[in-house]
Amino acid sequence: MTKTILLAAPRGFCAGVDRAIEVVERALEIHGPPVYVRKQIVHNLHVVRGLEAKGAVFVESEQEVPEGSVCVLSAHGVAPTVYAGAKERNLTVVDATCPLVTKVHVEARRFARQGKTIFLIGHAGHEEVEGTFGEAPGRTIIVDRPEDVAGTEVPDPANVAFVSQTTLALDETAEVMGALRQRFPLISSSAKGDICYASQNRQNAVKAIAARSDLVLVVGSTNSSNANRLVEVARDNGAESYLIEDEQGIEPGWIDAAGVIGVSSGASTPEFLVQRVVDFVAGLHAVEVEEVEVAVESVRFPLPSSVG
Ligand code: SF4
Known part of the structure; x- marks a missing residue:
């Protein structure tokens, strides 16, 4: 039986991730290896292994x-104490923080200056949340759920x-x-x-395909917040859904049982x-591929001046 594959669009790299990877590549060109990167530059094992090489x-x-x-700082942003620690070690810092994360840090600092208690909606322990929390740790409370x-x-x-946090699910955050x-x-x-354009667009695209699919496969690493949210969005919209690192994570039985x-x-x-x-699915069954596009993205962020 021919299977239909619905490809969500937009999907994959956002402007912040494009920029962060380019920052590391430019830093390697300018300074030569080794260039140290604090934390995974973006939450994807394949990207990390490629840059290690x-x-x-x-x-x-x-x-x-x-x-x-x-030392390159990852796209997720860091607390002020990290900049201070880097200065103490006399590190040359190249900051790959996504500008949309920086915007949240600026807001947190502004609210802190106004003496406000800040509720930070997000997942405790996620790097982005740790960084934003660090702007005003004495007056910030992390909340994850309405309860x-x-x-x-x-x-x-x-x-x-x-x-x-910039990568949360729209509906739950609301x-x-x-x-x-x-x-x-x-x-x-x-x-x-604060939920970024890329998270919103990818969630909307998944909603559109989930409504027509039996199964939604989200390709991404387990520590990727936005990829995990896409699985939740697909399930909330009626499809069976799994997060897979790559094609090796697919159980052939899932494909056999699904028409779309x-x-x-x-x-x-x-x-x-x-x-x-x-290609993996096409190796098991005849497939027809259709792209379902809900938005066109043209966002680009300039490189930091230290590598621009
Ligand atoms: S905040 Fe959005 S645009 Fe920036 S790196 Fe994260 S997912 Fe990408």
């Missing part, structure tokens, strides 16, 4: 980088604000925002919200992995 050395902390070396809001205590309920607004009617926030198979990928997933998934 070119001379990048990935470390967990700036404290592991030899004094005086070049988290009820038990929180703040010094002045009239002087509170919220910011969010529920947390609703709970915050109900409990704190005067709460401040950014006018447009949706495929998408996280913002840090290279397109060649999506093609490998399509």
Whole structure:
């Protein structure tokens, strides 16, 4: 039986990921290997292995980088203490933080200057959340679900604000925002919200394919927040869905049982992995491939001046 593959568009690399990878490549060209990279530059194993092969050395902390070396900071952003630690070690810092994450840090600093208690909507332990939290750790409360809001205590309920992680699911985040607004009617926030254009577009594209698919495969690494959200969005919209690192994660039984198979990928997933998934399915069954495009993206971010 012929299977239909619906390819979500947009999918894969966003402007922040494109830029972060180019930053490491430019830093390697300018300074020569090794160039140290604090944390995974973007959350994808294939990207990390590819950059390692070119001379990048990935470390967990700036404290592991030899004094005086070049250190690239990942797309997810860091707390001010990381810049301070890098300065103490006399590191040449190349900052690959996505400008849309930097925007959230700027908001958090502004709210902190205004003396507000800041609710940070996001997943505790995720690198982006750690970085944003670090802007004002004494006045920031991380909330993940609407239920988290009820038990929180703040010094002045009239002087509170919220910011969010950039890669959350739109619908779930709206529920947390609703709970915050109900409990704190005067709460401040950014006018447009903090979930980035790339996360929104990829979720909308997955919604569109999930409505027509029996199965949605999302290609991405397990530590990719936005890829995990795509799986949730697909399931919430009626499709069976799995996160797979690459085609080796596919169980042939999933394909056998599905007539229409949706495929998408996280913002840090290279397109060649999506093609490998399509080829794998085409190796099992005859396929017809249709692209379902819900938005056209033209966003580009300039490189930081240190490597531009
Ligand atoms: S997913 Fe959004 S916030 Fe994250 S790097 Fe891409 S554009 Fe930036």
